[in-house]
Amino acid sequence: MVDTRRVVAVTLGLIGAGAIFGALAGGIALSISLLITENDTSGSGLVIGAFLGAPLGAIAAPTAAWLLLRRVPLGRVFAGSVAGTVLGGVVGWVLPLAGDQVGNGLFGAVAGFAFATVWMWSRTLVRAAPPE
16 A cells, blocks of 8 residues: 555655755756866856756656656665766757757756666666566
């Protein structure tokens, strides 16, 4: 039987952790991107990136965790998703694609998160498969 209070508590925890790690990933990604393209060391990328990353992480973390990553340890979920988000955000910002640089960076960050999530999910499927 599903305990609704437990599901709500876990979801709220995932929202909070997602906001924190989303802010971390956004701040790191934008800071690295600005350092590469603008030689900006002011630290403004940390604040702006965190401001954009927190709400995205608050939405993406519980969604990915409940839908795909239920069997992946939480430490690996957040480490892998932060790494994918940072890498994707930097690549999206630095590579000249269509549109503006901010949109490219956000698209790259979301794509990096999605790629990391699917990769962790697929690795879990491989481990969970019974031996033949």
